[in-house]
Amino acid sequence: MNSIYFDHAATTPMHAAAIEAYVEVASAGPSNPSSLHAAGRAARERISVARDALAEALGCSPTELVFTGSGTESDNSALFGAARAQRLKGRSGIVTAAVEHHAVLNACRQLEAEGFELTILPVDEHGVVRLEDAESAINENTAVVSVMAGNNETGTLQPIAKIGELARRHGAVMHVDAVQAFGYLSIDFRELPIDLLSVSAHKINGPQGVGLLYVRRGTPWLPMLYGGSQERSRRAGTENVAGIAAFAAAAKLACLNRHNRWEHAESIRAEVLRQLSEQLGPERFVVNGHQDDRLPHVLNVSFPGISSESMLMNLDLAGVAASGGSACNSGSLKPSHVLEAMNLPSDRIVSAVRFSFGLGNTIDEAEKMVKIIATISARYA
Incomplete structure (x- = not known):
């Protein structure tokens, strides 16, 4: 068991409140929300309560939220659903960024194989999409624009509001992968020009196996899964009731404590950098992003x-x-596509490490970790 866990961008430890919510529902007995008997009605009520809580956190209507099985499913549902709906209106263009998560990039490449015209926007050396590139790429033929809020490898934020305005101006659907950003950034759909947004429970101290897709009312969108009438016929399959209840508990805490979460993570990050400068020297490391x-x-x-x-x-x-x-590339020796898209020197790309912080981490752990890095670095001096 690792004693210092600095990989929260991959997955986070479940919060005690989320575990409590999960256990309460899981131990209550059979709970299929589609059943008409008392147990089914109770399960359906639990999902409604969770959906209401998440809608309040996001500033949207509960009817605009669709529960999924993961962030990847949410991304895929958004892209395939909007692209296929827009194709019925004669639109065939897909615009995304070179630094997107593979759940978006690979979905876009599959859409390209189905006949859509794919444009992948480049980024600058910091990993940011240039607005002039987005403006040149988005036009009256564009079906979907998909740009993430915050990058999962570097943390770099994208100008999603301005890109969303460009998409809206041309009648394109705007999708945002906010899997890493949710719980840190303020997201209010009453203000943001976003039509579809994806989040995942296990990135905010909730359980694995639960995601969420926001679909703005009136957005051209078709379901990806067909079967029963769950989620208002937008996502077939029996809902993960315990997971959804735990997701809502984690999201409520993450949003209520957004400022404290930001300050805590920032303090750990700053301490790691301070210690690296002191113990290695600023010439021995480079920050990417x-x-x-x-x-x-x-x-x-x-x-x-x-x-x-x-x-x-x-x-x-x-x-x-x-x-x-x-984390989706764990075990892979391939260079980071994000850092390659930023056109960084090869020696930086092949020596990059991502540290990510969150619940339970301490300043003391940051100091201990950098001492270990200093020892490792001395072997390669």
Whole structure:
């Protein structure tokens, strides 16, 4: 068991309140919300209560929320659903960014294989989409624009409000992957020009296996799964009642404590950087991503001269959990597509490590981890 867990961007530990909510529902007996008897009605009521709580947190109507089985399913449902609905209106363009999560990029490539015209926007050296590139790419043929709120590997924030305005001006559907940003950024659909948004429970101290898709009322969108009439016939399949209840409990805490969560993660991040400067020297590491426009809990650092694999292996042996990038690529030796899209030097790309912070982390852990890094670095000096 790792003694220091700095991989919260991959998954987070469940909050005690989320566990309590999960156990309460899971131990209450059979609960199929589609059943008409008392047990089914009770399950349906639990989902309604959870949906209401999440709608309040997001500033939308409960009827605009669709529960899914993961963030990936939410991304896929958004993209395939909107693209296929827009194709019925004669639109065939898909616009996304080179630094998107593979749940978006690979879905977009599949849509391209189905005949859609895919445009992948480049980013600058900080990982930010240039508005002039977005403006050039989005036109009257564009069906869907998908740009993430905050990057899962670097934490860099994208100008989603301005890109959403461009999409709306041309009648395109705007989708945002907010899996990493939810619980840190304020998201209010009464103000943001966003039509579809994806989040996931296990990134905010909720359970794995539960996601959420916001579908603005009136948005052209078709369901991806067909079967029963669950989720107002928008996502067939028996709902994960216990998981949904735990998701709502975690989301309520994350949104209520958004400022404290930000400050806590930021303090750990700042301490890691301070300790790296003191113990290694500023010339021995480089931070990747935007310096200011970023999420507080993600820190991507390159240690030139030490491969990512070597650093991560040594950290793991010392009891520190970190990552080389997206958790969906764990076990893969491929370079980060995010850092490659930023056109970073190869020595930075192959030596990059992602640290991500959250519930339970302490300043003391940051200091201990950097001491371990200093020991590892000395072996490669």
